[in-house]
Amino acid sequence: MPTPTAAVYSMDQAALPESLRELVRVLGEADALRLVGAHGGARLSVPTKDKATDVHPLCVALGKSAFDKLVAEYGGEAIDLPKADSYMRELRHEQVRQCRAQGMTIDETAEATGYTRRHVMNIMGGDGRDTFTRDMFDDVAPAPRSYAGAANDPFGLSSGR
Known part of the structure; x- marks a missing residue:
């Protein structure tokens, strides 16, 4: 192939x-x-x-x-000579988007553009962030739980008896 x-x-x-x-x-x-x-x-x-x-x-x-x-x-x-880093980066990102629009797989796109698989996935996320890994700070923290009386039962074995 x-x-x-x-x-x-x-x-x-x-x-x-x-x-x-x-x-x-x-x-x-x-x-x-x-x-x-x-x-x-x-x-x-x-x-x-x-x-x-x-x-x-x-x-x-x-x-x-x-x-x-x-x-x-x-x-x-x-x-x-000007530095064209940002323009070149955007041109390569557009190549990634076009490859994916043409039906190329992530691996094929990475190989064709010289990027890694992870970077292709980041680019396809739209904002440059990794959208496939959850951010540990995005979710709302659960309400604090009371641990009163749990000092002698750290695994919760006595609850529910």
């Missing part, structure tokens, strides 16, 4: 920070996310065209085509 894979989704670019939208415009969605996934929050120096080689770390990370686009747009500049 083939291994299930998560569907590829198009991102809602309006939800992205402006700097990430600009990178998506230049590089495309997949390459922009690859770049911020690896270097988000850092300042990158983009080489000029004459110093852009095939062995440059950005070329190796992005691939020749995306690297050439980056150099054409930002060559010789230092760019501050």
Whole structure:
């Protein structure tokens, strides 16, 4: 049986920070996310065209085509890459919801998205909490019981006689 894979989704670019939208415009969605996934929050120096080689770390990370686009747009500049953690997390959570909507099992969904079974169940709970385990503080505490006279009968053996 083939291994299930998560569907590829198009991102809602309006939800992205402006700097990430600009990178998506230049590089495309997949390459922009690859770049911020690896270097988000850092300042990158983009080489000029004459110093852009095939062995440059950005070329190796992005691939020749995306690297050439980056150099054409930002060559010789230092760019501050945004962190896209929260957006990436929401994108992966949406993948989980779509996999489940397509009828994939929890195990298949976990394998396809790289999450654990427990995390898939938490995401499907809707609010990020584990809805399959009872919280010991959610229930109302029972009314206090009187233990008067129970000191000599801790197991309640004499009651009801």
